[in-house]
Amino acid sequence: xxxxxxxxxxxxxxxxxxxxxxxxxxxxxxxxxxxxxxxxxxxxxxxxxxxxxxxxxxxxxxxxxxxxxxxxxxxxxxxxxxxxxxxxxxxxxxxxxxxxxxxxxxxxxxxxxxxxxxxxxx
Amino acid sequence: xxxxxxxxxxxxxxxxxxxxxxxxxxxxxxxxxxxxxxxxxxxxxxxxxxxxxxxxxxxxxxxxxxxxxxxxxxxxxxxxxxxxxxxxxxxxxxxxxxxxxxxxxxxxxxxxxxxxxxxxxx
DNA sequence: ATCTATTGTGCGACTAAGTCGCAATTAAGT
DNA sequence: ACTTAATTGCGACTTAGTCGCACAATAGAT
Numbered sequence: 001x002x003x004x005x006x007x008x009x010x011x012x013x014x015x016x017x018x019x020x021x022x023x024x025x026x027x028x029x030x031x032x033x034x035x036x037x038x039x040x041x042x043x044x045x046x047x048x049x050x051x052x053x054x055x056x057x058x059x060x061x062x063x064x065x066x067x068x069x070x071x072x073x074x075x076x077x078x079x080x081x082x083x084x085x086x087x088x089x090x091x092x093x094x095x096x097x098x099x100x101x102x103x104x105x106x107x108x109x110x111x112x113x114x115x116x117x118x119x120x121x122x
Numbered sequence: 123x124x125x126x127x128x129x130x131x132x133x134x135x136x137x138x139x140x141x142x143x144x145x146x147x148x149x150x151x152x153x154x155x156x157x158x159x160x161x162x163x164x165x166x167x168x169x170x171x172x173x174x175x176x177x178x179x180x181x182x183x184x185x186x187x188x189x190x191x192x193x194x195x196x197x198x199x200x201x202x203x204x205x206x207x208x209x210x211x212x213x214x215x216x217x218x219x220x221x222x223x224x225x226x227x228x229x230x231x232x233x234x235x236x237x238x239x240x241x242x243x244x
Numbered sequence: 245a246t247c248t249a250t251t252g253t254g255c256g257a258c259t260a261a262g263t264c265g266c267a268a269t270t271a272a273g274t
Numbered sequence: 275a276c277t278t279a280a281t282t283g284c285g286a287c288t289t290a291g292t293c294g295c296a297c298a299a300t301a302g303a304t
Contacts, residue, residue: 017252046254053252069188112237114231114233116231119229136280139282
């Protein structure tokens with residue numbers, strides 16, 4: 001596991017740092033997408049460092065991101081990537097896995113987001 | 123057309139105002155989702171008024187909204203609603219209409235967003 | 245093990261989308 | 275026209291996210 005994380009960075013020619021390890025550990029452990037607010041109390045790095053490292057991970061195709069109706073960005077490991085349902089009313093995010101794959105000629109689909117009214121808000 | 127707009131508001135028990143008419147005219151004319159920036163030079167109302175009216179339209183199920191990778195909110199008439207592809211690289215938005223309907227047990231899907239890399243960015 | 249170039253980090257200031265409070269204005273029924 | 279409640283403009287504010295810079299840490303070369 002620790003080795004996995006080290007390899008992720010090595011394979012991408014990224015420097016191995018404490019902040020990046022911490023971040024990847026959380027993203028891997030977490031089964032749902034997280035935003036900065038979700039993890040800020042658990043991480044030991046500045047806000048700027050969080051965002052810069054996330055941006056780097058996104059660049060390197062390690063992490064996926066999307067924007068929610070709460071106006072915040074959410075992040076998850078690309079390997080765990082699956083569709084999400086975002087409630088426009090309570091802003092909850094639900095992971096969906098029983099959705100057929102979507103193919104779009106000429107486009108490379110990285111994430112699928114469904115928005116609407118969740119079970120509780122109906 | 124002018125009558126249609128008047129009726130949209132009447133049917134929702136909303137007051138008929140110049141700002142709302144202007145906004146609905148643009149949203150109806152436009153075939154793609156627009157953000158505040160897209161229309162600010164064409165409208166004759168304050169930013170706050172724009173957002174308050176959009177919020178009202180969304181509340182009244184006249185307008186759909188979603189957030190793009192450019193961190194801005196986009197709006198379109200609910201009747202025109204169709205899936206969108208958002209490019210994570212150039213932030214372009216493409217309307218999709220050859221996508222089967224998505225049904226999700228217990229959830230009310232209001233919009234479908236696919237994100238990834240567009241034809242030009244690949 | 246130390247040295248060095250390069251990359252990453254913390255800090256504080258900044259940006260920009262969107263929101264809020266309030267006083268002035270306007271819609272629409274009486 | 276009169277009244278009341280909803281709407282508007284304005285300016286101040288909020289908040290997610292970014293940037294510049296000085297300092298610190300990494301990784302390869304010596």
